[in-house]
Amino acid sequence: MSPTHNSDKNDLSVVEVASDDEDAVPSAAGPPSNGGLADKSSPASTAQAPQKTGASNLALSAYEGESIGFRSFWKAGDYAVGPSSKPAPFEGHLEHARVHPKFLHSNATSHKWAFGAIAELVDNAVDEIQNGATFVKIDKIDVMEDNSPALCFIDDGGGMDPEAIRKCMSLGYSSKKSKTTIGQYGNGFKTSTMRLGADAIVFSRATHSGRATQSVGLLSYTFLRRTGQDDVIVPMIDFDISGNWAEPIIYNTHDDWSANLQTILDWSPFTSKEELMLQFDDIGSHGTKIIIYNLWLNDEGIYELSFDDDAEDIMLRDEANQGGTVKRSYKKMAELRSHVSYRLRFSLRVYFSMLYLRKFSNFKIILRGKPVDQFNIADELKHSEVVRYKPQQAIAAKEVTVVTTIGFIKEAPNLNVSGFNVYHKNRLIKPFWKVVPDGSSKGMGVVGVLEANFIEPAHDKQDFERSLLFIRMEARLKQMTMDYWFVTV
Numbered sequence: 001m002s003p004t005h006n007s008d009k010n011d012l013s014v015v016e017v018a019s020d021d022e023d024a025v026p027s028a029a030g031p032p033s034n035g036g037l038a039d040k041s042s043p044a045s046t047a048q049a050p051q052k053t054g055a056s057n058l059a060l061s062a063y064e065g066e067s068i069g070f071r072s073f074w075k076a077g078d079y080a081v082g083p084s085s086k087p088a089p090f091e092g093h094l095e096h097a098r099v100h101p102k103f104l105h106s107n108a109t110s111h112k113w114a115f116g117a118i119a120e121l122v123d124n125a126v127d128e129i130q131n132g133a134t135f136v137k138i139d140k141i142d143v144m145e146d147n148s149p150a151l152c153f154i155d156d157g158g159g160m161d162p163e164a165i166r167k168c169m170s171l172g173y174s175s176k177k178s179k180t181t182i183g184q185y186g187n188g189f190k191t192s193t194m195r196l197g198a199d200a201i202v203f204s205r206a207t208h209s210g211r212a213t214q215s216v217g218l219l220s221y222t223f224l225r226r227t228g229q230d231d232v233i234v235p236m237i238d239f240d241i242s243g244n245w246a247e248p249i250i251y252n253t254h255d256d257w258s259a260n261l262q263t264i265l266d267w268s269p270f271t272s273k274e275e276l277m278l279q280f281d282d283i284g285s286h287g288t289k290i291i292i293y294n295l296w297l298n299d300e301g302i303y304e305l306s307f308d309d310d311a312e313d314i315m316l317r318d319e320a321n322q323g324g325t326v327k328r329s330y331k332k333m334a335e336l337r338s339h340v341s342y343r344l345r346f347s348l349r350v351y352f353s354m355l356y357l358r359k360f361s362n363f364k365i366i367l368r369g370k371p372v373d374q375f376n377i378a379d380e381l382k383h384s385e386v387v388r389y390k391p392q393q394a395i396a397a398k399e400v401t402v403v404t405t406i407g408f409i410k411e412a413p414n415l416n417v418s419g420f421n422v423y424h425k426n427r428l429i430k431p432f433w434k435v436v437p438d439g440s441s442k443g444m445g446v447v448g449v450l451e452a453n454f455i456e457p458a459h460d461k462q463d464f465e466r467s468l469l470f471i472r473m474e475a476r477l478k479q480m481t482m483d484y485w486f487v488t489v
């Protein structure tokens with residue numbers, strides 16, 4: 001299956017469901033039949049003509065006249081689907097499976113927790129360390145005419161060439177073959193951007209086989225929904241920047257290229273090609289910038305993410321407010337809520353500080369202008385011990401040893417915090433995972449840290465697949481907690 005091909009619809013790229021990554025490699029001639037630019041229809045017929053009257057008024061009015069239902073993530077999938085505008089496949093023409101825009105939304109619901117989605121985009125930058133990345137910056141930016149906040153991620157990794165950006169915006173394609181990368185499913189970018197906001201625009205610069213390119217791609221749920229698309233159309237444009245200027249890379253006709261550009265301008269915060277190009281200024285010679293806008297609101301109509309509580313942090317409003325205000329008399333409760341095990345639920349800085357197990361030597365996560373200090377709770381445990389065990393694996397698998405550091409949190413016995421921080425390939429999957437039943441005083445204050453590479457994370461990377469190995473690991477950690485408790489207390 002070719003990664004992006006659309007020959008019978010608009011002049012715009014269509015993302016497809018992958019069947020085989022290898023098949024996706026297009027011919028040496030360039031990216032996949034370009035972002036699917038067809039040679040039939042004129043730009044005038046493009047994409048059921050995105051309606052926009054004034055410059056950038058989309059940014060201002062993406063949701064004008066829409067109920068809160070469409071601005072709240074959990075309700076945004078509820079819209080009626082009209083009859084398909086797609087003609088029936090004609091004889092002898094092999095139809096490919098299409099992806100309805102609604103799928104983008106339902107796919108994103110795999111992320112219940114917005115920070116889990118943010119982590120996916122940071123993972124993608126961390127995976128670029130092997131291509132030279134030294135930082136990822138996460139910030140709120142003001143590019144919207146209506147002053148609504150947008151989220152911006154910038155890294156200085158290897159970036160994406162025209163082929164790679166098409167894979168990035170397609171479903172199920174992962175370029176990652178190495179065993180050490182966090183990314184493996186080819187889905188994180190799509191689920192996470194669509195979980196955080198209705199629209200995302202990507203800018204990327206890369207050099208591949210001696211050719212320097214820059215590309216722009218737009219994954220816009222607003223565009224797809226408002227223009228009644230029944231396939232996921234992703235407008236994209238590329239430039240060759242090997243020379244002294246940015247030369248548009250035309251795969252079919254110039255009109256097709258212009259149609260893609262126009263759709264990007266119509267449905268992004270940027271109103272001219274020049275404005276769009278300016279976005280590359282803070283990328284450097286290679287790297288990627290992702291802007292997510294029309295961020296989702298919570299059920300009460302307020303932005304899920306809060307940028308105002310702390311100028312150096314991003315807070316998750318509903319998690320932070322959970323449990324209401326803590327009265328002073330409930331000192332214990334207040335102490336508990338100020339512990340990292342609680343704060344990581346609603347403070348992005350705290351979550352980021354624990355997101356990766358090993359400290360980076362030459363890479364920084366810079367949140368709202370300030371680098372994040374990495375923190376491993378194993379470093380401050382009291383009476384800590386290292387416990388090793390060998391999970392019983394399938395016979396063919398090579399033997400592994402799981403190393404767990406276990407001990408009491410420094411606040412023990414005064415604070416009721418316990419559980420295991422379980423990492424997979426350096427990435428935190430389960431924070432403070434309680435394996436001892438709630439209410440049991442045994443194990444109180446006992447915390448452990450381990451890296452479990454022998455099991456597979458679930459697609460949202462917030463849990464593991466419920467395999468036999470996982471169930472055995474849970475039993476083993478429970479036993480470990482009890483053994484430690486009875487020997488140490």
Ligand SMILES: Nc1ncnc2c1ncn2[C@@H]1O[C@H](COP(=O)(O)OP(=O)(O)OP(=O)(O)O)[C@@H](O)[C@H]1O
Pocket residue numbers: 120124125128155157158159160164167168169173174175176182183184185186187188189190287288
């Ligand atoms: N910041 C980035 N820099 C360079 N390439 C990127 C970046 N983000 C995504 N990509 C490319 O896009 C592809 C798809 O990304 P995506 O996050 O959807 O999947 P993945 O990381 O491969 O797997 P997973 O679903 O497990 O995260 C990646 O394999 C990578 O080639």
Ligand SMILES: [Mg+2]
Pocket residue numbers: 120123124182183184187188189
């Ligand atoms: Mg990823």
